[in-house]
Amino acid sequence: MTTIKVGGVPEHFNLPWHLCIEDGSFQRNNLNIEWETFPGGTGAMCKALRDGSIDVAIVLTEGIVKDIAEGNPSKIVQVYVGSPLSWGIHVAANSSFKREEQLEGRTIAISRFGSGSHLMAYLHAQDQEWDTDHLDFQIVNNINGAVENLVNGSADYFLWEQFTTKPLVDKGTFRRVGIKNTPWPCFVIAVREEVLEKESIAIKNMIDTINNCTQDFKNIPSIDVTLANRYEQQLEDIQQWLSQTWWSDNQLKKNELKKIVDKLNDLKLIDNKNYATKTTFLW
Structure with a gap:
């Protein structure tokens, strides 16, 4: 075997x-x-x-x-x-961010460099016509790290699979302000x-x-x-x-x-x- x-x-x-x-x-x-x-x-x-x-x-x-x-x-x-994968764009539920446009220049939580959350942040920023040469990242390792960093303000938004994060939206931990689908x-x-x-x-x-x-x-x-x-x-x-x-x-x-x-x-x-x-x- x-x-x-x-x-x-x-x-x-x-x-x-x-x-x-x-x-x-x-x-x-x-x-x-x-x-x-x-x-x-x-x-x-x-x-x-x-x-x-x-x-x-x-x-x-x-x-x-x-x-x-x-x-x-x-x-x-x-x-x-x-x-395609449906990526939810999430902020802390108690944050002041209500729309994707407010996230320009803000700190992005990612699991690690080279991860999907990292690469999709670039695609999302390009779609929004933001400057992709100066994105700011905070490594959080996983969803639990994202929760901690968004809630305490160390990062401002986080991209992760929409349905995996849905329970956090339902509980009032995250607020989803947009969705980005992969084009492949x-x-x-x-x-x-x-x-x-x-x-x-x-x-x-x-x-x-x-x-x-x-x-x-x-x-x-x-x-x-x-x-x-x-x-x-x-x-x-x-x-x-x-x-x-x-x-x-x-x-x-x-x-x-x-x-x-x-x-x-x-x-x-x-x-x-x-x-x-x-x-x-x-x-």
């Missing part, structure tokens, strides 16, 4: 992985999947891929593309979630090159197994109730999320990759436009 260490965020997108672990789907394909949760998100997973503490990451597309451009020895093997598929599966070379058959079996689950995931009886209970969400929020989310078994298309690379270059977040052929892995 081949052991593969997989990392992902503690969010509803990754329930298919947990179901496959729990029902023995991976084991039936001679795979021992060791799951590690990363509350710190994409930046933390990119670091874990680099240092070899995980083999595979279910990671935000723009984050891993940037990190591969900067030398991460990994490849994108497949899109995992093909729909939101999650991909990235694998360390060393693992691809040594365990290509096992990786292929892993991907086939998860694809079989995601293909029918929405048809699982009462899956909305399961998601709501497991991730402490309101049922109507989960139903809305399910209606706008779809999983994928496709590879990242060249035009999608080009769009991401061009955007990162435009924002001066990477300076290498010629690495694209090294990013995706063809079976």
Whole structure:
């Protein structure tokens, strides 16, 4: 049996992985999947891929593309979630900010540099026609850190997945002042090159197994109730999320990759436009 260490965020997108672990789907394909949760998100997973503490990451597309451009020895093997990610733009509920326009020049809470919260802050600022050369960031590590820093005024706003943060909005901790959707598929599966070379058959079996689950995931009886209970969400929020989310078994298309690379270059977040052929892995 081949052991593969997989990392992902503690969010509803990754329930298919947990179901496959729990029902023995991976084991039936001679795979021992060791799951590690990363509350710190994409930046933390990119670091874990680099240092070899995980083999595979279910990671935000723009984050891993940037990190591969900067030398991460990994490849994108497949899109995992093909729909865009809906990022909520949050402020402390007791703050004076009521509209996105008031956030220009303010301090942005991010989990870490290179994370989705960091990169999406640039996309959001560019959409608002703000100066993206002088954005101010406060590293907060995770959602709990964002709560602490927004509430105490060390940071002013925070971008994170809309439905994951919805309970904090409902409780009156955060106020959401806007939404920013990614213009590309939101999650991909990235694998360390060393693992691809040594365990290509096992990786292929892993991907086939998860694809079989995601293909029918929405048809699982009462899956909305399961998601709501497991991730402490309101049922109507989960139903809305399910209606706008779809999983994928496709590879990242060249035009999608080009769009991401061009955007990162435009924002001066990477300076290498010629690495694209090294990013995706063809079976």
